[in-house]
Amino acid sequence: MNIIKKLLPEQINEEDHLFNNLQQLLHRAGINEAELSRQTNIPTSTIHKIFSGKTTDPRISTLKTLADYFDVDLGDLYSNNILERHKPIPQGHSLPVISWEDCIKSPNPIAHLTVNNWEQWIVIDQVNNTAIYGLPSKPSMEPRFPRGTILIVNPEIKPIDGDLVIVKFANATEAALRELTIDGPNKLLMPINQNGSIDKFDGTSKIIGTVIQTRFTFRD
CATH class of the missing domain: 1.10.260.40 (lambda repressor-like DNA-binding domains)
Structure with missing residues (x-):
């Protein structure tokens, strides 16, 4: 038979x-x-x-x-x-790459993402943190971050002076990238290009993540 x-x-x-x-x-x-x-x-x-x-x-x-x-x-x-x-999980640690809008929707925006329900992933060295995710660079971030750059974000570590941070401003519909400057009791959110404005970190905004590394990928 x-x-x-x-x-x-x-x-x-x-x-x-x-x-x-x-x-x-x-x-x-x-x-x-x-x-x-x-x-x-x-x-x-x-x-x-x-x-x-x-x-x-x-x-x-x-x-x-x-x-x-x-x-x-x-x-x-x-x-x-x-x-x-049966989609394979790449070697190392596989991170979902989400949008600047999605990352402000909840404290852990990737909690329910898997290789079967989310398409865009990037692989980094093995880490012991399941909350880390990637954000794609924006054209406004050039030339510091060329198109195709993925920012790797850890939402659980406390940023220090000079760190690049992901910021949720009041009434904003998407997050923003800033450089944190700390001088004594004063904290400033510096723009990453010359055309941006300097904002005081005074409680009206919230830091939701710290950039721990970047990866460059060629666009499809």
Whole structure:
């Protein structure tokens, strides 16, 4: 009996889905057929027949081994959107990149964001803080921050003199970037370009995050 037909009889191109999904999973894993054979103990000849499409009715035990290795469900091997179902989390710490409007909406604007419901992410070195997020630079921030720069923001650390901070001004619809200057009891929010104005940090505004690093990415 054809295993593929038995598992998902409603599908009309099961063999094509299986072949395409396995090819995509192999590419995502960054290995070749020989390495997959070594990792799974499946004979190289069997792997080659499956990945070349010469075997359209592989053993269920072989498919189960492959599914376990790629960390997917057996039935998903026959779906038409397997990579959407199983998006990889990059190495390091993956941060969501949000908008300047979204970052002022709540104390933790990324609390409910995952790789399955949010598309824009950036990877930085491993950190032990799940509240950190990225903000894209604005054209007004040039030339200090060229287009394509992502500001990495930590909302939980206390800023010190000279830090770049994310500020929520009263009645503003989006956050702003400023440089914090502290001179004794006086605190000033300095603009990052010459055309901006200097604001006193007097309680009418709120610092919601501190820039801890930046990353540059080429635009799509």
